Amino acid sequence: MKLYDYFRSSAAYRVRIGLKLKGLDYESVPIHLIKEGGVQLTPAYRAVNPSALVPALQDHGATITQSLAILEYLDEEHPMVPLMPRDALGRARVRSLALVIACDIHPLNNLRVLRYLVRQAGLDEDAKNAWYVHWIEEGFAALEAHLAGSGDTGRFCHGDSPTIADCCLVPQVFNAVRFKIDLAAYPTIVRIDAACAELPAFKAAHPSQQPDAE
Numbered sequence: 001m002k003l004y005d006y007f008r009s010s011a012a013y014r015v016r017i018g019l020k021l022k023g024l025d026y027e028s029v030p031i032h033l034i035k036e037g038g039v040q041l042t043p044a045y046r047a048v049n050p051s052a053l054v055p056a057l058q059d060h061g062a063t064i065t066q067s068l069a070i071l072e073y074l075d076e077e078h079p080m081v082p083l084m085p086r087d088a089l090g091r092a093r094v095r096s097l098a099l100v101i102a103c104d105i106h107p108l109n110n111l112r113v114l115r116y117l118v119r120q121a122g123l124d125e126d127a128k129n130a131w132y133v134h135w136i137e138e139g140f141a142a143l144e145a146h147l148a149g150s151g152d153t154g155r156f157c158h159g160d161s162p163t164i165a166d167c168c169l170v171p172q173v174f175n176a177v178r179f180k181i182d183l184a185a186y187p188t189i190v191r192i193d194a195a196c197a198e199l200p201a202f203k204a205a206h207p208s209q210q211p212d213a214e
Contacts, residue, residue, distance in 0.1 A: 007210035010171035020201035030212035105139030
């Protein structure tokens, strides 16, 4: 398996967690999103992923894009250490929690959106950061309510084993910490993130442990 990756990409971080939880070996191909105008925008990488985004996973001669699609592929292809519950309602809940992050929070704070806000919309650094903080706080408030209000929440987002929801949560918390967002209002999120941080797979997937880390 080959993973086109960037150490600080939260979407790629999700996939690294899944790969590490399953104990799968893979070749990391760093795609720097900032240097030289962004390697993801080059014709060579667009030939891999026309969306010019990371991650992309190549396996068995096929290329899979979109982090959640990759995680579900890994779970189906390598069912040991499952990342989804066995029951349909449980799987729906895990997908829902993951999508709160992957669809409601992350796209609004993606690098290409932040660049547009500065380069095309003319926002200064303070206004850009205020945008970032606003959408994290709004999204985390909703996610905290989902997690704290459900008896299905255990040590992790769903029960006592990590799922795809946790693969999404940890990178988003990492981003929030980078932007110095006060997480005191989200105790369940903080607790789950701390539980994940104790596991070797999450430690190994951390941006600081990647070959292209700066």
